[in-house]
Amino acid sequence: MRRAQFVLVGLLGCMAGMGGNCTSEPPTFGSTDDDTTETASALVIITEVMANPHRVADQDGEWFEIYNPGTDDVDLVGWTISDGGGAEFTIEDDELIIPGGSYAVLGVNDKTEDNGGVTLDFVYPDDFTLGNSGDSIIIEDAGGTLVDAVSYGNAPDGASLSLDPSKYDPVANDDEASFCATRFTRMPGGDLGTPGALNDACILEASPGDLVITEIMSYPLAEIGEWGKFVEIFNTTSEAIRLDGWIMADGAGDQLTFSSDGALVVPSGGYVVIGAHFETTENGGVDIDYSWGNTLVLNETTDTLTLSADGTVVDTVTYGAGGFPAMTEGVSLQLDPGAIDASANDEGANWCLSVTEMSSGEKGTPGAENSSCT
Ligand SMILES: [Ca+2]
Ligand SMILES: [Ca+2]
Ligand SMILES: [Ca+2]
Numbered sequence: 395m396r397r398a399q400f401v402l403v404g405l406l407g408c409m410a411g412m413g414g415n416c417t418s419e420p421p422t423f424g425s426t427d428d429d430t431t432e433t434a435s436a437l438v439i440i441t442e443v444m445a446n447p448h449r450v451a452d453q454d455g456e457w458f459e460i461y462n463p464g465t466d467d468v469d470l471v472g473w474t475i476s477d478g479g480g481a482e483f484t485i486e487d488d489e490l491i492i493p494g495g496s497y498a499v500l501g502v503n504d505k506t507e508d509n510g511g512v513t514l515d516f517v518y519p520d521d522f523t524l525g526n527s528g529d530s531i532i533i534e535d536a537g538g539t540l541v542d543a544v545s546y547g548n549a550p551d552g553a554s555l556s557l558d559p560s561k562y563d564p565v566a567n568d569d570e571a572s573f574c575a576t577r578f579t580r581m582p583g584g585d586l587g588t589p590g591a592l593n594d595a596c597i598l599e600a601s602p603g604d605l606v607i608t609e610i611m612s613y614p615l616a617e618i619g620e621w622g623k624f625v626e627i628f629n630t631t632s633e634a635i636r637l638d639g640w641i642m643a644d645g646a647g648d649q650l651t652f653s654s655d656g657a658l659v660v661p662s663g664g665y666v667v668i669g670a671h672f673e674t675t676e677n678g679g680v681d682i683d684y685s686w687g688n689t690l691v692l693n694e695t696t697d698t699l700t701l702s703a704d705g706t707v708v709d710t711v712t713y714g715a716g717g718f719p720a721m722t723e724g725v726s727l728q729l730d731p732g733a734i735d736a737s738a739n740d741e742g743a744n745w746c747l748s749v750t751e752m753s754s755g756e757k758g759t760p761g762a763e764n765s766s767c768t
């Protein structure tokens with residue numbers, strides 16, 4: 395049985411940092427594409443390919459990632475992997491077992507000082523190369539049955555080709571629209587990729603109200619000043635939300651694009667607190683999860699905060715106008731816990747001044763539930 399292969403082209407101009415999705419030039423499918431042979435039971439799937447590293451040489455920095463979507467271990471000993479140029483290797487002496495829900499990274503050079511900082515699970519011979527302007531990776535099990543295969547056209551320069559995490563499926567990963575150049579996460583060497591870890595999203599899927607701004611400290615005590623400003627954000631959905639690539643803008647149009655290598659996550663039913671400064675000795679003792687530094691300047695008394703993901707406005711709040719309580723020095727503005735909703739928080743009547751004293755003497759509940767306004 396030979397599984398369908400797909401062809402990715404037109405990705406060269408689609409580098410991370412340019413925004414948008416990476417399929418603006420439609421790829422061309424190979425004539426061999428035949429989804430009738432696809433099943434959803436593949437033991438492993440190819441999730442990421444670094445064919446064209448930029449900051450290290452190709453002969454050191456090429457690798458690809460495979461993922462075990464099942465729950466049982468998959469033992470790859472005896473499996474053969476070939477490329478489009480006819481090179482192949484068999485996993486023999488080196489044991490390679492991938493636990494369920496885990497990744498393995500196979501690459502050409504395991505010296506992290508030379509390969510861009512990638513920790514490999516398996517080192518393949520250096521005649522196995524990943525072409526920059528098109529190649530294939532074909533995985534066959536010990537019985538010679540094709541497990542997964544990909545073919546790509548042009549490989550992005552300095553970023554891996556990355557399967558969208560919502561498409562971790564042996565059928566979906568034959569669809570060209572399921573891949574993009576890694577958008578946000580940098581490896582230690584500086585190129586973009588997520589070897590051995592969940593891939594970046596290709597498109598940030600978000601709906602209005604998924605995240606809601608629940609608390610705003612725009613007017614810290616004078617002795618704390620600008621560094622004491624913070625904003626609390628609540629996740630109303632049943633899934634954790636990674637904020638990489640999301641944007642927080644203020645009323646002046648300054649934009650903060652979150653970039654945390656996957657570290658900044660809003661738990662389902664939980665909070666993150668973003669603020670001007672990490673140092674609790676400088677910011678009034680507030681534990682923040684992410685610093686906006688000098689990127690945003692919240693006006694003390696009135697401003698507009700807008701949180702968006704790939705063009706979808708998820709929440710916006712204009713405080714200090716339209717029936718909002720007047721901002722008071724050293725006191726945060728908090729949303730009533732019964733009004734955690736992107737529309738309800740447009741109404742000033744659903745906000746009130748915090749009453750809970752913090753270590754600095756200011757009042758607020760950063761990262762914790764607000765008290766009732768009624
Ligand atoms: Ca290459
Ligand atoms: Ca990955
Ligand atoms: Ca709103």
Ligand SMILES: [Ca+2]
Nearest residue numbers: 609759762764
């Ligand atoms: Ca709070």
